[in-house]
Amino acid sequence: MTDYEALVAKILEKAPYAEGEVRRERRIEFRISPDRIRDFLKLLKDNGFELLLQITAVDWPDRGEIELIYQVFSITHRTHTFVRTAIPRDNSVVPTVMDIYPVAETYERDAHEFFQVVFEGNPKLEMPWILEEEDKEAGLSYRKDFDMLGYVKRKYKILDRFDEDKGTYVI
Amino acid sequence: MDWKLWEPLIEFARKRSLWIVSFCTGCGGIEMPPLMTSRYDLERFGMMPNPAPRMADLFLITGYVTPKTLKRIIITYEMQPDPKYVIAHGSCTINGGIYWDAYNAIKRLDAYIPVDVYIAGCMPRPESVMEGINKMMEMIENGTADSWKRYKENYEWYKKNQDELFGEGWREKEARRWIPWIMDDLKRAEKEREKND
Numbered sequence: 001m002t003d004y005e006a007l008v009a010k011i012l013e014k015a016p017y018a019e020g021e022v023r024r025e026r027r028i029e030f031r032i033s034p035d036r037i038r039d040f041l042k043l044l045k046d047n048g049f050e051l052l053l054q055i056t057a058v059d060w061p062d063r064g065e066i067e068l069i070y071q072v073f074s075i076t077h078r079t080h081t082f083v084r085t086a087i088p089r090d091n092s093v094v095p096t097v098m099d100i101y102p103v104a105e106t107y108e109r110d111a112h113e114f115f116q117v118v119f120e121g122n123p124k125l126e127m128p129w130i131l132e133e134e135d136k137e138a139g140l141s142y143r144k145d146f147d148m149l150g151y152v153k154r155k156y157k158i159l160d161r162f163d164e165d166k167g168t169y170v171i
Numbered sequence: 172m173d174w175k176l177w178e179p180l181i182e183f184a185r186k187r188s189l190w191i192v193s194f195c196t197g198c199g200g201i202e203m204p205p206l207m208t209s210r211y212d213l214e215r216f217g218m219m220p221n222p223a224p225r226m227a228d229l230f231l232i233t234g235y236v237t238p239k240t241l242k243r244i245i246i247t248y249e250m251q252p253d254p255k256y257v258i259a260h261g262s263c264t265i266n267g268g269i270y271w272d273a274y275n276a277i278k279r280l281d282a283y284i285p286v287d288v289y290i291a292g293c294m295p296r297p298e299s300v301m302e303g304i305n306k307m308m309e310m311i312e313n314g315t316a317d318s319w320k321r322y323k324e325n326y327e328w329y330k331k332n333q334d335e336l337f338g339e340g341w342r343e344k345e346a347r348r349w350i351p352w353i354m355d356d357l358k359r360a361e362k363e364r365e366k367n368d
Contacts, residue, residue, distance in 0.1 A: 127352060132238055134338060140274055149272050155336070156278045158267075 002077045004028055015043055029082045034068075034094050037085055041070065041100050044083070048076035052097075055107035057115040061144045064089050066115055070097070087117070089143075096121035114142040185254065186311040189229040189304075190221040194247055197234020199260040199294055211297045216304065224250040229307070232286075234294070235263035235270055236277040238336060242345055245333060248284050255319045256311065258303055259286045262293050269293065282332045285318035 008020045008028055018040060020030040032040050041052075051073040058067040063086075070083040087094050096119040097104045108119040109129050119125060131140060138151060152158070174181075195203060206213050207220060221227045224247045236244065248255070259280050262268035270276035280286055287310060290303040310316035322329060338344070 128348060133344075133348075135274060148274060152272055152274050155274065156267075157335075158278050 002079065004079065007077055007079070011043070011047065014047075015040055026079050027082070028079055029084065031084045034085045034087045037070070037083070038095050038097060038100065040083065041072070041097050044072055044081070045100055049074040049081060050076070052101035052103050052107075053080075055104060055111055057111045057117055057142075059089070059115065059143045060086075061089070066092050066117060066143075068094065068111070068117065092117045094119055098122055116141060116143070182312055182314065185228065186308045187217040189216070189218045189256070189307075190227045191218055191229045191231050192224050192227040192247060192251070193220040193222070194224075194230070194244065195233050196236055196240045196244065197261065197263060199231075199233025202233065202260070202294055202297055202300060203231075206297050206300060211301060213301075213304070216308070218304070224248075225252065227251050228255060230255060230257045231260065232257065232264055232280065233260045235261070235268065236280055237275050238277065239275075241277055241283055242337065242341065245284060246342070253319050254316075256288075256307060256316050257284060257286045257318055258288045258290065258307060260290050260292075260295055260300065260303075262291055265289055265291060283329060283336070285321045285329075287316045287318045 004022045008022055012020050017036050018030050018032045022028050049072045053071040053073050056069045065086040066089055067086045072081040108122050111117045112125045113129050113131055205211055230248055263270055264280040267276055267278040288303050288307050290299055292299055
């Protein structure tokens, strides 16, 4: 079995700018600042973390930041890795990792469309993806300050039965 | 010759030879294999899945419908020859189901294309789908399955609803949407070919 503590220590030795911990067996986690994301993922890839599984974004309005989580899987070390980084909400720009993990192109387009995160260097960000034109024009977003239910009511012209009793929604 | 005399015979034939468009839009698509295979065996009713909408009678809408698939559904529906029947599976087609607050699921399928039989459930079991098909056959026999007539009579209303959701001229717009990107790819491929030569 892999010694996860030793693995994290080995990575942290090469990347002193990162923080890392073992969450449990087969789950390790790193926190870094967004400007070092490319260096860090390159380092991970050189050390046997072969697959990028997903890039997820989480919106934290109270902290004023968007958290990006790069989920990297390692077949060599048999572990799932979370690389967390936080970027400011009003200026959400982060360098692309497309050239390190080619699959990142897809997930970056996804995060761009739903959280308006700009990945500098990804040429396909503006290409049509999941959202329809009219959704984009309405500024649809998974950020917490977007009124999704109001938008749905307006778009599909559903009766305003939800407002009768805010506690229990009746369909 | 008065074709009215032959109507009961024709209706019986229609009822016993429903061909399905296999346009599996949502999760209900996974209910089709058990229906078609030996356990529930739909073919004993003369039904079979059919690759082309031009030869189909029955349109099964299996589960949730997004605006994107709804465009294709409308086009497929209009491609079918008369008489055509629609069965809508699942609660998503009735009121949105679990996607009632999702920006990308149609809440009422009824407003965009006419529906003959609704099968409620999330997902309906193959038994309830069979029940729905039985109902459909009864309706065809007594001539109450008239959704295709309703679509013709109230076409303005359906078209108004479709245009409200998609915007005017959505058919052409949808066709043209991908052209710039396809052209870019073509140009890039051409350049690479020149480079290789």
